[in-house]
Amino acid sequence: xxxxxxxxxxxxGRAGPLAGILPVVLIVWGFxxxxxxxxxxxxxxxxxxxxxxxxxxxxxxxxxxxxQASIEYQSLAADFIWLRGIQYYGYHLxxxxxxxxxxxxxxxLTSLDPGFIGxxxxxxxxxxxxxxxxxxAVDFLTRGMRANPMSWQIPFDAGFICYMLLRDYGRAGxxxxxxxxxxxxxxxxxxxxxIAKAKAGDFQTAREMWLDILNGTxxxxxxxxxxxxxxxxxxxxxxxxxxxxxHRFEQDRRRLPADLxxxxxxxxxxxxxxxxxxxxxxxxxxxxxxxxPPNQRE
Amino acid sequence: xxxxxxxxxxxxxxxxxxxxxLITLIIFAVLVMGSARIIQPLALxxxxxxxxxxxxxxxxxxxxxxxxxxxxxxVYREVEKRTIYIMLAKPVRRWEFILGKYLGLMAVLVVSLVxxxxxxxxxxxxxxxxxxxxxxxAILLTLFELAILTAAAVLFxxxxxxxxxxxxxxxxxxxxxxxxxxxLLAAMSPSPVVKVASYFxxxxxxxxxxxxxxxxxxxxxxxxxxxxxxxxxxxxxxxVTLLLIAVVIFNRKEF
Amino acid sequence: MSSxxxxxxxxxxxxxxxxxxxxxxxxxxxxxxxxxVEKGEIFGFLGPNGAGKTTLIKILMGLTEPTSGxxxxxxxTPRDATAKARLGFLPESPYFYDxxxxxxxxxxxxxxSSVPKSEAEGRVTGLxxxxxxxxxxxxxxxxxxxxxxxxxxxxxxxVADPELVVLDEPMGGLDPIGRKEFRDIIVDLRERGKTVFFxxxxxxxVEMICDRVGIVIEGRMVEVGRLSxxxxxxVESIEVTVxxxxxxxxxxxxxVSQHSLKSGDVLLLTVRNEEDVDKIMAIGREVGSIRVxxxxxxxxxxxxxxxxxxxxxxxxx
Numbered sequence: 001x002x003x004x005x006x007x008x009x010x011x012x013g014r015a016g017p018l019a020g021i022l023p024v025v026l027i028v029w030g031f032x033x034x035x036x037x038x039x040x041x042x043x044x045x046x047x048x049x050x051x052x053x054x055x056x057x058x059x060x061x062x063x064x065x066x067x068q069a070s071i072e073y074q075s076l077a078a079d080f081i082w083l084r085g086i087q088y089y090g091y092h093l094x095x096x097x098x099x100x101x102x103x104x105x106x107x108x109l110t111s112l113d114p115g116f117i118g119x120x121x122x123x124x125x126x127x128x129x130x131x132x133x134x135x136x137a138v139d140f141l142t143r144g145m146r147a148n149p150m151s152w153q154i155p156f157d158a159g160f161i162c163y164m165l166l167r168d169y170g171r172a173g174x175x176x177x178x179x180x181x182x183x184x185x186x187x188x189x190x191x192x193x194x195i196a197k198a199k200a201g202d203f204q205t206a207r208e209m210w211l212d213i214l215n216g217t218x219x220x221x222x223x224x225x226x227x228x229x230x231x232x233x234x235x236x237x238x239x240x241x242x243x244x245x246x247h248r249f250e251q252d253r254r255r256l257p258a259d260l261x262x263x264x265x266x267x268x269x270x271x272x273x274x275x276x277x278x279x280x281x282x283x284x285x286x287x288x289x290x291x292x293p294p295n296q297r298e
Numbered sequence: 299x300x301x302x303x304x305x306x307x308x309x310x311x312x313x314x315x316x317x318x319x320l321i322t323l324i325i326f327a328v329l330v331m332g333s334a335r336i337i338q339p340l341a342l343x344x345x346x347x348x349x350x351x352x353x354x355x356x357x358x359x360x361x362x363x364x365x366x367x368x369x370x371x372x373v374y375r376e377v378e379k380r381t382i383y384i385m386l387a388k389p390v391r392r393w394e395f396i397l398g399k400y401l402g403l404m405a406v407l408v409v410s411l412v413x414x415x416x417x418x419x420x421x422x423x424x425x426x427x428x429x430x431x432x433x434x435x436a437i438l439l440t441l442f443e444l445a446i447l448t449a450a451a452v453l454f455x456x457x458x459x460x461x462x463x464x465x466x467x468x469x470x471x472x473x474x475x476x477x478x479x480x481x482l483l484a485a486m487s488p489s490p491v492v493k494v495a496s497y498f499x500x501x502x503x504x505x506x507x508x509x510x511x512x513x514x515x516x517x518x519x520x521x522x523x524x525x526x527x528x529x530x531x532x533x534x535x536x537x538v539t540l541l542l543i544a545v546v547i548f549n550r551k552e553f
Numbered sequence: 554m555s556s557x558x559x560x561x562x563x564x565x566x567x568x569x570x571x572x573x574x575x576x577x578x579x580x581x582x583x584x585x586x587x588x589x590v591e592k593g594e595i596f597g598f599l600g601p602n603g604a605g606k607t608t609l610i611k612i613l614m615g616l617t618e619p620t621s622g623x624x625x626x627x628x629x630t631p632r633d634a635t636a637k638a639r640l641g642f643l644p645e646s647p648y649f650y651d652x653x654x655x656x657x658x659x660x661x662x663x664x665x666s667s668v669p670k671s672e673a674e675g676r677v678t679g680l681x682x683x684x685x686x687x688x689x690x691x692x693x694x695x696x697x698x699x700x701x702x703x704x705x706x707x708x709x710x711x712v713a714d715p716e717l718v719v720l721d722e723p724m725g726g727l728d729p730i731g732r733k734e735f736r737d738i739i740v741d742l743r744e745r746g747k748t749v750f751f752x753x754x755x756x757x758x759v760e761m762i763c764d765r766v767g768i769v770i771e772g773r774m775v776e777v778g779r780l781s782x783x784x785x786x787x788v789e790s791i792e793v794t795v796x797x798x799x800x801x802x803x804x805x806x807x808x809v810s811q812h813s814l815k816s817g818d819v820l821l822l823t824v825r826n827e828e829d830v831d832k833i834m835a836i837g838r839e840v841g842s843i844r845v846x847x848x849x850x851x852x853x854x855x856x857x858x859x860x861x862x863x864x865x866x867x868x869x870x
Contacts, residue, residue: 023546030539035501037532041508041525042481305664309650316652379648384709387614387642388665389634553616 102131106140114147117154124157134165145178152182156189159196169200177209194229203237231276235290238273242281242288245269256286302390306398307405314368314406323367324410327360328417349427353418358440360414361407362471365444369403369451370463373548382553393545400452400541407444411437436511439526442533443509447471449540450504456548474506504536559628561717561748562590562613567622569608582608584772585622590750590765592716595743597763598752601863605772606752607645610721613750614642626717638667640717641710645725647702651695655686655705658694659712666713673712680708700731707738718742720751724758736762756855766855768862775862784853793822793833794847802840809833823851 106123110116120141128137141158148154159175162168176193179185194209210233214226242260245268249257260283263269275281279292314320331353373396376382385395415437422429450470454463477500484496508529569583583605590596600606611617612624615631629636649658656677663673681690684704689697694705703723710718720739724732739749740762753759759766759780766783768776776783795806798820807813809832810822824830830848837843 023542027539027542027546030535030542031502033535034504034532034539037528037535038501038505038508041505041528041532301667302665305661309653309661313650313652380644380646381648381650383614383616383644384642384647384649384662385665386616387637387640387644388662388713389637389667390665391634552618553611 103127103133103136103140110140110144110147114144117144117148117151120144120148120154121157124161128161128165134161137161138166150182152179152185152189155179155182156186159192163196169196170202173197173200173202173205191229198233198236201240203233203240206233234273234276235292238275238281239288239290241273242269246283246286246288250286257283259283260288299394303394303398303401306385306390306395307402310372310399310402311405314372314403315409317368319367320364320406320410323360323364324413327356327414330356330360331414331418331421349422349425350433353421354433354436354440357411357414357418357437358443361411361440361444362447364410365403365407365448365451366464366467366471368406369448370455370467371460372399372403372452373455374458374460374463377553386553392549396452396456396541396545396548400449403448403452404445407448408441411441411444435526439509439511439529442530443506445533445537446474446504446506446540449537449544453540453544453547456544456551470504471506474504475510477503477505478507505532508532558592560589561592561627562588562596562750563623563625563628564588564609564613565623567609567612567624568620569605569612569617570620581772583612583619586769586772586774588767588774588777590748592748593743593746594764595739595749595762596751597759597766598750598769599756599759599766599859600752600754600769602754603771604754604769606754606769607721609769610644610719610752613719638713639715640719641713641715643706643710643718643720643723645721647706649694649702649705649709652693654691654693655681655697655708656690658705659708662709663712668713676712676714680711684708699726700728703727703731703735707735715747717748717750720749722753723751724753724755732758756859760855768859770862776858780855783858784855788826788850789853789857790851791824791826791830792847792849792851793824793830793845794849795820795822795833795837795843796846797843799842802836802843805836805840806833806843809836 102123106119106127109119109123113119124137124141124144127140128134138158138161141154141161144154145151145158155175156179159172159179162175163172166172173193173196176189176196180189180193190209190213194206194213197203197209198206207230210226210230214223214230242263245263246257249263249266249268257263257266260272260281264272272281275290275292277290277292279290281288281290283289376385386392415434419429447467447470451463451467454466458466480496480500480503484493484500487493487496511526565587567583567586568581571580571582572578573580586605586609588596598606598609608617609624612619613626613631615633615637624631626633626636627639631637650661653661659677659680660673663677668676681687684707686701686704686708689701694702697705703726707720707723710720718739723739724735727735736758739751742749763780765778766776766780767774790811793810796819798806798815798818803813803815803820806820806822809829810824812823814821822833824833834845837845
């Protein structure tokens with residue numbers, strides 16, 4: 001026997017203000033508010049960040065201490081420092097371009113994790129170009145070479161900096177030479193070494209390196225390139241010899257020779273060498289030049 | 299209304315204070331601070347700064363742990379133990395319940411903070427290092443960071459188990475401190491997709507590094523009052539938003 | 554049936570479906586339940602374990618939402634705070650905050666129920682006395698026995714002096730003394746003009762104190778109404794106890810009866826009606842050695858009724 005249930009009019013239940021769409025709207029507004037505040041904060045905080053970055057960098061004790069303190073997590077610590085270092089670099093790149101502590105940071109990084117080749121690369125390049133400290137960069141890389149004797153990248157970077165910034169072509173060539181011998185080295189490194197050496201005036205080594213390349217390849221295009229480079233080498237060597245002769249002439253006779261023939265007749269050179277590109281050497285304003293324009297020599 | 303909220307808050311406070319986890323963490327924090335002495339030989343003459351920084355960091359870290367470990371369980375424990383049936387059958391509104399839990403937990407954190415700070419100052423005085431009052435500013439700002447973190451912990455507690463909730467809360471802490479890198483990524487990335495995504499994440503995720511004024515304080519660098527006010531406002535807005543989300547979830551929850 | 558005054562609890566065609574497990578299997582906890590609870594009555598909600606009693610109560614308390622149908626408490630939705638302010642709830646196997654003392658816990662309950670501060674202390678003390686918990690008032694509830702916890706449960710339900718008291722399996726795990734105490738409390742509540750709604754699977758509790766009963770089996774409401782109307786009081790059968798029975802007489806007697814149970818020389822027979830009793834008496838007079846020592850009419854009990862419905866539902870499903 002079921003009781004009859006008569007439906008009766010209901011008093012509306014209060015669902016409360018927190019049902020429905022209102023809270024969602026509030027939440028969205030909350031995030032918008034947070035966004036706006038953060039924006040203002042960022043603007044107000046730029047000065048703060050600079051000081052903080054300085055404080056943080058200076059606070060880093062020597063790499064040796066950190067190494068002992070973070071024995072198990074050296075790699076991790078290095079990664080962490082790498083992130084901070086990048087941030088430091090990035091921040092200053094966008095602002096004042098002053099990188100006082102960059103060397104310090106990368107020094108620590110590489111003390112912690114000497115195998116972190118990327119750090120050497122980035123650190124050296126930025127030190128050399130952005131921070132304007134190429135010598136420091138090369139020293140840094142030299143330490144890296146000691147820790148990573150099989151790496152070709154580190155000596156390559158060193159050579160690169162020597163060549164481009166320090167214009168120390170001899171040293172650059174030596175670095176490239178070292179790099180070229182490493183496993184997996186870029187095959188062009190040998191070439192670069194040769195070019196650098198030539199520029200440094202070490203024609204003999206350069207010629208030998210080019211010949212090595214010539215003999216080491218079946219590639220006809222490459223062979224042609226090497227032949228051109230050898231000719232260039234000859235040109236540079238000849239120019240150099242002639243120039244030295246002009247210099248001796250000037251020192252002895254207190255005047256420049258009228259032309260190259262005079263060098264020959266005066267006995268400062270025993271012959272005028274043939275110009276490798278079928279041009280001619282001539283003298284202008286005390287400088288030995290070639291009639292072959294530079295773009296036809298490559 | 300306030301009676302009910304304070305009832306829940308007080309009960310939460312009492313329950314957490316009698317929790318062994320809390321006592322253990324506080325003792326550990328004090329121990330860590332006390333052991334600052336032994337780093338002397340390694341400090342290369344920078345002890346004072348290191349000890350101050352260590353102390354401040356320890357306080358922050360342990361309070362974060364408290365917020366995560368205690369907060370992560372706070373709603374779940376009620377549901378698990380079914381004490382919540384009695385509570386929700388009373389005329390307590392669901393949002394009052396959440397707010398009460400949050401306030402109770404914040405009260406626990408404030409007390410822990412005070413205890414640890416007192417211990418810290420004692421240690422500093424004993425070691426003969428100056429204990430200037432502006433260190434308190436750094437701790438105060440940490441409190442606001444904790445406000446956000448606690449709100450996150452309560453939020454996770456409404457729908458996950460204690461362990462998962464703690465993991466999420468810890469993730470928020472971790473990510474919250476890496477947001478600066480996100481911003482850097484956004485600024486330096488050439489890809490517009492990465493840029494937009496990174497900026498979006500940067501603004502949505504809580505930027506907890508706003509509250510770290512420890513380096514300035516330790517080095518005596520000048521503080522920007524505008525930035526402080528903005529940071530505090532940020533904490534309030536963000537915490538309230540998180541709690542709102544928690545209330546929405548808790549409102550829909552069935553037992 | 555009666556429309557005035559409005560019912561305290563009103564449930565109309567309520568259904569609740571759960572999805573459980575990885576495969577989201579559908580479980581129908583409540584199926585089209587309707588009932589009303591009038592002011593001032595004790596309503597027993599009866600059903601075997603798993604019938605859906607707790608689910609209905611959770612819906613009435615606003616802990617769960619129904620899938621369809623409506624549930625109203627004091628003519629309002631269960632989540633409404635004004636409705637909750639007028640009721641007290643004791644869940645099944647309740648848990649409390651271990652770290653609180655009895656007094657602290659009741660104080661919290663009072664506070665959450667918006668009991669005015671001036672009255673709260675008095676009520677707490679009064680309840681502690683009424684439930685004989687004075688001696689344990691300031692001990693942490695961690696160490697309380699089952700009976701003490703149950704008493705604390707009813708105390709927190711009563712602290713706001715509610716008009717409606719809802720109890721889910723309140724007698725579970727109590728010894729007979731505890732159960733009697735609880736029955737007395739419930740009856741006393743009715744004397745004071747309160748309405749009581751409780752769920753149970755124990756029939757005798759219902760028989761002893763309920764005004765009206767709702768029987769639910771496997772989520773369906775099979776019967777709602779006054780106990781006196783459900784159990785008509787007809788004599789179903791008569792139990793006759795006969796002593797001094799031997800093998801031969803036993804067979805004669807058994808022919809007259811529906812069932813028989815033998816123990817030594819005593820035979821317990823179940824017969825349909827008084828005529829059969831007369832037949833047995835006649836046999837007894839003939840065979841001088843046997844004596845009828847007991848005649849007990851068996852009225853239809855709630856248990857019979859209940860088992861009948863369970864069997865019927867089993868056949869239907």
